[in-house]
Amino acid sequence: MLRRLALGITVMLLPLATAQVLTAATAAAAPNTVTLHYDASDLPDYQAETTQAVANWNGAVSNVQLAAGGGATIFLHEISGGGSYTQTDGHGNGDIYIDTQQVAEGFDPTRIIAHEFGHNLGLPDDYSGPCTEVMSGHGPGTSCKNAVPDAQEAAQVDQNFANGFAPAHRLTVVRD
Ligand SMILES: [Zn+2]
Numbered sequence: 092m093l094r095r096l097a098l099g100i101t102v103m104l105l106p107l108a109t110a111q112v113l114t115a116a117t118a119a120a121a122p123n124t125v126t127l128h129y130d131a132s133d134l135p136d137y138q139a140e141t142t143q144a145v146a147n148w149n150g151a152v153s154n155v156q157l158a159a160g161g162g163a164t165i166f167l168h169e170i171s172g173g174g175s176y177t178q179t180d181g182h183g184n185g186d187i188y189i190d191t192q193q194v195a196e197g198f199d200p201t202r203i204i205a206h207e208f209g210h211n212l213g214l215p216d217d218y219s220g221p222c223t224e225v226m227s228g229h230g231p232g233t234s235c236k237n238a239v240p241d242a243q244e245a246a247q248v249d250q251n252f253a254n255g256f257a258p259a260h261r262l263t264v265v266r267d
Contacts, residue, residue: 123255125155127183127211130163134189137200141167144204147225147238148212151245155183155212155252165211167204175203177210182256185211197233205238213251214244 131141145157157165165179167187175193179185187207194200205225220227222235224244240248 124153125183125252125255126161127155127157127165128161128163129157129159129165129167131159131167134167134169136169136191137167137189137194137204140201141204143201144208144238147201147205148208148240148248151240152212152248152252154249157208165208167207175207177207179211181210181213182251183211187211193229198229199233199236199238201238202236205240209240209244209248212248214247 129141129145131138134141142159145159149156164184165187166185167189169191170188171191173188173190175188175190177185177187179187187204187210189200189203189207193203202225206228209226214226216228217224217226218228218230220230222231222237223241225238225240226244227235
């Protein structure tokens with residue numbers, strides 16, 4: 092059974108019988124797509140980068156989509172120093188902190204934002220991974236500008252949201 096958190100999150104739900112038919116017939120259509128709303132108003136210097144990072148995720152996954160505005164459950168903030176990080180339950184609720192000093196050091200802001208959204212979508216860090224992964228984070232160095240999740244990362248996120256909103260995990264702090 093789908094379980095939903097009472098957090099003001101918009102979840103598209105079809106009548107159960109219809110959804111079951113659609114799930115069986117057209118799984119790729121993701122009739123139970125979860126929409127996660129984010130608020131980037133506290134990240135004024137990286138509006139375009141946020142929009143691009145969101146577009147990258149939305150183009151890669153189908154069971155969950157990110158959307159600006161609405162009843163936000165993901166909040167982005169700008170900080171200076173200490174490193175970018177995310178405080179999240181790994182299932183669409185959390186706060187993302189983007190460190191302007193990391194950008195000044197040469198790290199790509201769109202990649203940082205895509206990485207931190209990845210934590211909100213349930214992905215762990217994989218610093219030893221290649222530049223083709225967004226969850227490899229700072230691992231590949233400042234020359235890595237890739238902000239598009241690879242196929243394996245996208246598949247994991249789709250799996251994480253395959254059943255809509257499962258019960259949230261305990262809040263955890265994910266560094267970088
Ligand atoms: Zn990370």
